[in-house]
Amino acid sequence: MLRYLTAGESHGPGLIVIVEGVPAGLPVSEEYVARQLARRQRGYGSGGRMKIEKDRAAIRGGVRHGMTLGSPVSMWIENLDFANWTEAMSIAPAPEGADRKVHTHVVPGHADFPGALKYAHHDLRNVLERASARETTARVAAAAIARRLCEEIGIEVHAHVASIGDAVAERQGRSLPDWDAVDESEVRAATDEADHAFKQRIDQAKANRTTVGGVMEVVATGVPVGLGSHVQWDRKLDGRLAQAMMSINAVKGVEIGSGFANTRLPGREVHDVIVPDPDDPRRFRHLSNHAGGIEGGMTNGEPVIVRVAVKPIATMTKPLPSVDINTGEVVEAAYHRSDVCQVPRACPIGEAMMALTLADALLEKFGGDSMAEIGRNYRAYIASLARFGNPNNPVTP
Numbered sequence: 426m427l428r429y430l431t432a433g434e435s436h437g438p439g440l441i442v443i444v445e446g447v448p449a450g451l452p453v454s455e456e457y458v459a460r461q462l463a464r465r466q467r468g469y470g471s472g473g474r475m476k477i478e479k480d481r482a483a484i485r486g487g488v489r490h491g492m493t494l495g496s497p498v499s500m501w502i503e504n505l506d507f508a509n510w511t512e513a514m515s516i517a518p519a520p521e522g523a524d525r526k527v528h529t530h531v532v533p534g535h536a537d538f539p540g541a542l543k544y545a546h547h548d549l550r551n552v553l554e555r556a557s558a559r560e561t562t563a564r565v566a567a568a569a570i571a572r573r574l575c576e577e578i579g580i581e582v583h584a585h586v587a588s589i590g591d592a593v594a595e596r597q598g599r600s601l602p603d604w605d606a607v608d609e610s611e612v613r614a615a616t617d618e619a620d621h622a623f624k625q626r627i628d629q630a631k632a633n634r635t636t637v638g639g640v641m642e643v644v645a646t647g648v649p650v651g652l653g654s655h656v657q658w659d660r661k662l663d664g665r666l667a668q669a670m671m672s673i674n675a676v677k678g679v680e681i682g683s684g685f686a687n688t689r690l691p692g693r694e695v696h697d698v699i700v701p702d703p704d705d706p707r708r709f710r711h712l713s714n715h716a717g718g719i720e721g722g723m724t725n726g727e728p729v730i731v732r733v734a735v736k737p738i739a740t741m742t743k744p745l746p747s748v749d750i751n752t753g754e755v756v757e758a759a760y761h762r763s764d765v766c767q768v769p770r771a772c773p774i775g776e777a778m779m780a781l782t783l784a785d786a787l788l789e790k791f792g793g794d795s796m797a798e799i800g801r802n803y804r805a806y807i808a809s810l811a812r813f814g815n816p817n818n819p820v821t822p
């Protein structure tokens with residue numbers, strides 16, 4: 426089982442993550458983690474914070490001479506912005522007269538209203554500091570380890586933006602985007618037309634002093650058949666992926682494959698026909714992939730596709746009417762430096778949650794304490810699939 430815990434506030438000294446369950450013998454480097462963190466920081470429509478932070482995770486345990494040891498991997502990511510917040514975010518009581526950057530004007534759609542009432546905070550900063558998507562930096566660092574594990578099995582994880590506001594650029598059929606082109610695009614669009622349309626919607630939102638959301642599509646290729654299970658509710662991989670994606674800040678909807686569109690089609694046009702294919706390790710393949718690579722809570726060997734709805738950011742330069750949490754006075758919602766559209770930047774976070782979920786499922790299926798052991802289990806399983814769909818190798822009772 427792969428577990429991880431993050432800690433740290435958005436403007437505090439930094440973020441910590443501990444990843445437990447990583448097998449020994451996995452090649453890992455700070456440079457690899459840094460590349461993943463840098464991908465999270467790019468994106469048209471980002472606010473000023475991303476210009477301040479140059480994220481780098483220092484590995485503090487669990488790795489020796491470039492290889493994991495099997496012990497927990499711990500990482501520390503400094504918040505460079507903390508230099509501007511030493512008094513407001515001081516761990517020790519702030520000195521008399523210090524600028525504590527207290528704020529009390531609720532932002533509708535953010536975590537501050539329920540968080541203040543639940544935790545008995547009269548300064549909304551005490552909620553926002555942790556509710557901020559800055560926390561996902563630590564998840565992306567943890568996921569870099571998971572991604573390395575997935576890569577060893579041949580799994581690649583990517584994401585692109587499928588829509589921003591009413592600008593929709595869906596993939597056609599089974600074709601997947603050119604991922605290098607997606608990486609080049611500031612809005613993580615698969616085509617030049619989509620790049621242009623998405624930027625236009627973001628510029629429009631900015632001009633109107635509002636924000637705009639969208640849909641990202643997270644895709645894992647090279648996933649073996651049989652990760653997850655149908656036998657118990659909490660082992661179903663679609664359920665685990667949905668929870669992982671839903672836990673990303675501002676995510677309000679998840680579909681596996683073309684889940685919602687499938688509801689408008691007859692069954693004959695929805696289900697993915699299976700045909701023999703001696704060249705496939707499964708000795709079968711599907712003619713389409715509306716199921717998004719998961720049937721019965723298990724991967725079926727097709728690309729795993731999860732589509733994720735990201736709401737528009739709650740903090741806006743022209744704020745909504747709101748309330749002061751302490752006085753009850755009617756006020757304008759607070760405005761703090763904020764993004765106009767976070768959907769492109771949500772993509773590496775979606776990839777992170779996919780990699781963490783798949784790595785956990787891989788360990789469950791091929792479990793071992795070292796990469797050598799996992800490799801043996803994986804190869805033996807793939808070889809065993811040749812017993813299916815093969816008249817020369819009949820199943821013996």
Ligand SMILES: Cc1cc2nc3c(=O)[nH]c(=O)nc-3n(C[C@H](O)[C@H](O)[C@H](O)COP(=O)(O)O)c2cc1C
Nearest residue numbers: 535536556557558674675738739740763764767770
């Ligand atoms: C990459 C990313 C960046 C975000 N940036 C902001 C931001 O600048 N301002 C903001 O109000 N919300 C931002 N959010 C969303 C909030 O963190 C989120 O809406 C808030 O925590 C309330 O939680 P919920 O929307 O999941 O219910 C961002 C989310 C993501 C994924």
